[in-house]
Amino acid sequence: MVMIKVAVNGYGTIGKRVADAVSAQPDMEIVGVSKTKPSAEALIAGKKGYPLYIADISKKADFEKNGIPVAGSVEEMVQTADIVVDATPGGIGAKNRQLYEKYGKMAIWQGGEDHDIAGFSFSSSCNFDEAKGKKFARVVSCNTTGLCRIIKLADDAFGVEKVRATMVRRGADPGDAKRGPVDAIVLNPVTIPSHHGPDLQTVLPEINIVTTALVVPTTFMHMHILQMDLKETGDRDKILEMIKDHPRIGLIKGFTGIKSTAELKEYASDLGRPRSDLWESCVFEDSVSIVEGKELYLFQAIHQEADVVVENVDCIRAMAGENITAAESIALTDRSMNFEAI
Numbered sequence: 513m514v515m516i517k518v519a520v521n522g523y524g525t526i527g528k529r530v531a532d533a534v535s536a537q538p539d540m541e542i543v544g545v546s547k548t549k550p551s552a553e554a555l556i557a558g559k560k561g562y563p564l565y566i567a568d569i570s571k572k573a574d575f576e577k578n579g580i581p582v583a584g585s586v587e588e589m590v591q592t593a594d595i596v597v598d599a600t601p602g603g604i605g606a607k608n609r610q611l612y613e614k615y616g617k618m619a620i621w622q623g624g625e626d627h628d629i630a631g632f633s634f635s636s637s638c639n640f641d642e643a644k645g646k647k648f649a650r651v652v653s654c655n656t657t658g659l660c661r662i663i664k665l666a667d668d669a670f671g672v673e674k675v676r677a678t679m680v681r682r683g684a685d686p687g688d689a690k691r692g693p694v695d696a697i698v699l700n701p702v703t704i705p706s707h708h709g710p711d712l713q714t715v716l717p718e719i720n721i722v723t724t725a726l727v728v729p730t731t732f733m734h735m736h737i738l739q740m741d742l743k744e745t746g747d748r749d750k751i752l753e754m755i756k757d758h759p760r761i762g763l764i765k766g767f768t769g770i771k772s773t774a775e776l777k778e779y780a781s782d783l784g785r786p787r788s789d790l791w792e793s794c795v796f797e798d799s800v801s802i803v804e805g806k807e808l809y810l811f812q813a814i815h816q817e818a819d820v821v822v823e824n825v826d827c828i829r830a831m832a833g834e835n836i837t838a839a840e841s842i843a844l845t846d847r848s849m850n851f852e853a854i
């Protein structure tokens with residue numbers, strides 16, 4: 513088996529998870545990860561054995577005086593890779609495109625960048641095959657990934673006439689002490705639609721969708737309030753069966769008593785998931801309702817730090833790996849991470 517050499521440019525919330533997920537795959541290896549400054553994450557990268565490269569090589573001494581070995585510059589890291597996963601903060605990734613082009617390397621960006629950065633946006637459940645042969649791709653954002661999975665499922669079963677969805681977004685990631693809100697519900701944005709609907713259409717262009725979004729003072733997971741008008745009369749049992757069979761959508765059963773993101777975090781932790789990560793979308797079974805035949809309603813929780821991680825792994829494999837199907841890649845990714853949707 514040919515090993516795909518992967519570099520992760522930006523070893524932060526998403527990048528560190530992608531590095532661990534890639535390391536768990538039998539057909540991929542991490543050749544480097546990057547930071548801009550010495551920090552706890554930089555220390556951990558070294559402890560995990562990931563060669564650490566830095567954006568500004570003139571800062572090498574700052575790292576080394578703190579006992580963090582530096583393998584070289586980001587430019588050198590890019591040269592060692594077959595493909596780069598760019599997980600730098602939104603807006604920075606666009607500036608790196610030239611570097612990847614200079615060395616003829618494939619690259620994958622995250623949802624903080626615009627679709628135009630790659631001209632192709634990816635969701636494992638929707639357009640895996642379209643990534644084959646692509647030089648550049650962008651994995652859609654965490655919320656859009658969650659929307660893609662469930663809307664594709666409903667569209668395949670009954671056809672989707674239109675979608676109306678509200679994203680209740682977490683204020684900051686758990687480790688992000690600087691962000692808020694602390695005591696507010698913030699309309700984000702106040703204008704309608706939010707970016708999620710147009711973003712979904714970069715993957716599923718035929719879907720009629722309007723999304724709204726607001727931010728609340730929590731750190732773990734977003735919550736979606738989702739309504740879809742179906743083309744054909746819906747069947748709740750069939751939808752539940754399809755969700756149970758979906759490798760990346762979990763069904764939260766009523767008997768568990770779980771009705772909140774806090775309880776989901778406890779569940780993920782009790783399952784022994786690394787970092788309490790929920791790579792699957794979490795649909796609340798009791799919320800799945802068909803009204804007047806063709807209106808489907810449900811709540812789903814999305815772990816913002818995790819769901820895109822497995823998608824990045826599939827995207828790497830589609831672009832740089834052997835010719836396999838979406839189902840085969842998803843199964844391999846998940847099995848290698850001991851991940852079975854709840």
Ligand SMILES: NC(=O)C1=CN([C@@H]2O[C@H](COP(=O)(O)OP(=O)(O)OC[C@H]3O[C@@H](n4cnc5c(N)ncnc54)[C@H](OP(=O)(O)O)[C@@H]3O)[C@@H](O)[C@H]2O)C=CC1
Binds near residue numbers: 524551599820
């Ligand atoms: N967090 C989330 O919930 C999600 C984020 N995304 C998207 O993923 C991307 C990354 O976000 P996230 O992981 O949260 O960001 P973080 O800020 O947690 O991590 C970004 C990392 O990039 C490093 N970095 C910054 N500038 C450079 C540079 N010029 N060269 C190399 N590395 C650099 C930082 O290192 P240092 O600390 O040393 O400066 C940091 O480790 C964004 O596009 C975001 O929108 C997508 C889904 C969910």
Ligand SMILES: O=C(OP(=O)(O)O)[C@H](O)COP(=O)(O)O
Binds near residue numbers: 624653655656816
């Ligand atoms: O991709 C995300 O959200 P999004 O799907 O709402 O764009 C992540 O939660 C990052 O969001 P942030 O831009 O609030 O850090």
